[in-house]
Amino acid sequence: MIYNAPVKEIRFALNELAELPAICSLPGYEDCSVDLVDAILEEAAKFAEGVLAPINKQGDQGAKWHSDFSVTSAPGFKDAWLQYVEAGWPGLRAPADFGGQGMPALVALAAEEMWCSANLSFSLAPLLTLGAVEAINHHASEELKAVYLPKMSSGEWTGTMNLTEPQAGSDLAQVRSRAVPVGDGSYKVSGQKIFITWGEHDMADNIVHLVLARLPDAPAGVKGISLFIVPKFLVNEDGSLGARNDVRCVSLEHKLGIHGSPTAVMSFGDEGGAIGYLVGEANKGLAYMFTMMNHARLGVGVEGMAVSERAYQKAVEYARDRVQSRAVGSPDASGVAIIRHPDVRRMLMTIRAGVEAQRALACVAAAALDRASRHPVASEAASNQALVNFLIPIVKGWNTEEANSLTSLAVQVHGGMGFIEETGVAQYYRDARITAIYEGTTGIHGLDLIGRKTFSEGGATARALLEEAKLTAGKLAAAGFASFAANLEAAVADAGRCVDYILATFKEQPQLAAAGSVPFLKLMGIVLGGWQMGRAALIAQAKQGEDGADADFYTAKLATCRFYGEHYLPQVSGLAAAVVDGAGSVLDMPEALF
């Protein structure tokens, strides 16, 4: 089950589309350079290919829960984690003040893609840890930072996010977990949390749980939720590990996929209360969680794309090896490799083009995240923040919805063998399925996109992006990409009609706007992915003729862009019709008649 990190593709997305040189020049990123990033990519590729990919299939056997509440990680995972720590990867985007390298989000994303492609289950441990690091770094006291961040940045300890409770899925207003002040500045935390990724395992010395809970006098709803650090082992004054805290993993879920990632039911305070420490101010827990959500959601969008990439590689390998049936229209009855059958090529190109567009859009979003946090000009930072806000639900929602259909195509390329678990491609199909669900379902991101990200700002960012895409269409036309240009322009116009519709309906008839929210999210993904693929085509055309240019790379890039223009962009009109004309029929059915 080989994985070849697509370093050239990643480099193209970073350097050409997301303008890495400009990101490296932002204040605080001075240590970053294109050369350094090249070296990081090469090393990350080696690690992903050599250490993480080989244990992905055995990871599917799953972690094991024991009746003493301990969890044994899937075979090979602990050793891989120790190597990951040894190599310093946990610190790549951790803050430099606490031992990390403080690399831009754009660079971290590139490495994360490789971890996710190689081994999605494994990749969640560092992803969650970094989320916890970010929340602590932004909001906790210096004292707490000093205790927790160095060991988390080094990977000696891992982190988790404890949000969901059985009665409260995405609706955090319903959180019931309690935290009672002890009097010494600490709290006793109690309650049950579910769906806790890497909530318990044996890979690291300690696990730092970030837990949403309510103080005794907290107001109801989301304004009464506070954020606490609850370590698995208490930490002594000298930094050594102390007593086991009153938190335990009471079971692991049996899931459709990502079996290598233990999904824990966590019980806090069964023996009187787990010792916890308040992060920042009381009742601001939800706001604190939101500060790291853009990163986390971008990360999940990358997960979806990365699993599709891995599935693509597997499907290509099979399609080259498997000989079956004569070539279409050939008088020669000999079988040919199925990669020669047009429909197999169509499936492979569909995955390939989707992945490239998704990667490009994710990289552009990551670069905007870096600019939003570091750009010295306030107005630039603000406009990039608006861009991030708009792009994140699209990258999260579109990439992951596509992951379901693209990994399904990879199964299909394998025919009957795709359905056999030993083949391995079914694992990607199962693993991918979670990505459109966790960190907010696509429906939740659709609502976010039409409400806070479109209506609330009068459609400004949406229109600015569509205008950019239209300009690119004009350049494509001038450069001879006539059909791509025409399809992009038509798609931009359709998307614009949808923006108009959302702005017109959202306030007075929000149900109508909401009915089309996910089709809108998807079509914006296709249009903005098309914008990036258009830019890619223009760059590839320009570079193709340069001395020493990688002719094969640009040939493939141009072919893939063309495919995107002819197979993806035309889907926009159908989705736009659903948004603009289809809301009534979403809402019409009397509830009792479903």
Place this chain on the structure above:
Amino acid sequence: MIYNAPVKEIRFALNELAELPAICSLPGYEDCSVDLVDAILEEAAKFAEGVLAPINKQGDQGAKWHSDFSVTSAPGFKDAWLQYVEAGWPGLRAPADFGGQGMPALVALAAEEMWCSANLSFSLAPLLTLGAVEAINHHASEELKAVYLPKMSSGEWTGTMNLTEPQAGSDLAQVRSRAVPVGDGSYKVSGQKIFITWGEHDMADNIVHLVLARLPDAPAGVKGISLFIVPKFLVNEDGSLGARNDVRCVSLEHKLGIHGSPTAVMSFGDEGGAIGYLVGEANKGLAYMFTMMNHARLGVGVEGMAVSERAYQKAVEYARDRVQSRAVGSPDASGVAIIRHPDVRRMLMTIRAGVEAQRALACVAAAALDRASRHPVASEAASNQALVNFLIPIVKGWNTEEANSLTSLAVQVHGGMGFIEETGVAQYYRDARITAIYEGTTGIHGLDLIGRKTFSEGGATARALLEEAKLTAGKLAAAGFASFAANLEAAVADAGRCVDYILATFKEQPQLAAAGSVPFLKLMGIVLGGWQMGRAALIAQAKQGEDGADADFYTAKLATCRFYGEHYLPQVSGLAAAVVDGAGSVLDMPEALF
């Protein structure tokens, strides 16, 4: 995990759309009547709901292979099979001459939908058995029929189809299994077959394998394949069971889904040769298999639709029960059942509308199958056979491709719970995945559709069907369904352009036509499904006002048709663009650069 057989919907599709009364009047179906079929549907619903559905989840634990080459069926399956036999269900569409009821394909299909919804894994045992019955009945000697058909029609024995070999997936020209005449009229069969559904189990006294193999002097390729009956136990003169034959199940596959259906690797002749009996003439095996393929493929199309129906029911149940988040736009912060969230409704309506259209199209195809085999006027029989030939790849391919996306939507409705195996909906997602693969992948049916079914007859049936759909669009416009009519007419026009393109390119540039074959198959599914939903809307409108009409049923039907018109039909233009404009970019990528 409740299943409620949608008897009203099935009855509507049978009686109104597929014209059951006319089918009952065909020669040979005189015993059939609408009242009888009503009774059959009620009984089938009871059996599916009460016996098959309750063991579906435990069936996911799988059948067990033992080192003595025996297989223990999944828990509860043997008992359910005995009840199925006791109730006489195996005989529903088995020939009346051999103890069956000889019901029309249309009626059998209705019952089969319920078996498949209730328990897809179980349903494959009778489906495969009936396929074997049909092949034997059409092509074997009277002697062989007398030995095998009564016990297979009663369900005392089951049947299998042994086509695939490791080196020969769908390309049966590569079949290598051998059959050597013994001299007494029997043959010694040897070879290995894979992917044999219900190839070994403990539910019935005997298993009758139909095996494709080559005689010693057979020509190469598909013209040298013969069909043999190879029973697990030889049958004595008096009909009692004799010696164990030299055929064994050497392993079961570990699959993504349908775990309750044992998928066997079968080895014939390890101890000198399994005794087999030639069906019909030598070297005609492939042609004989084709006579039953339309039924089998229609059956798999029904499987896809039926699993989507079951997933729909599960999703509706969850969406009614699960309370989360305030209603969109509501000032009241209280959570509401998620069925009130527009995107959840959109997902439910998408599944519902897809299933209804697919069911309608499958029923129309089944009725054509009945007319083709029984219509007394030769020209009518012939035109219906052309209709069957054209519709079967669409019903098979479209329904099953949709099953992947519709069961995925049902998972999505469940949010995080959808990813947890105990919830049960993930099983439907996994089970459904095989349907677009076996009995020919969608790619194979796409090629069949554009070649033998479109180009070879100059597009006659395609155009006739599109003309019918256009007439329906006209009626819809006249009846006040303006937007449905406009969308259907536009979709018909797009489909017509695709037919023109295929006719223009297939002969000289078959690779171009093939590149769009699957998008063409899908768009024809959407258009013809739209034709049926348009007919349904017209009928519902007319019946709604009748005395004693089931107002709720027709209200729901009209709402679902409207949704189909606004959300499915607009997808056709994007698919048509891929067919007509997108072939070049499917073929352009140099093979080495994938």
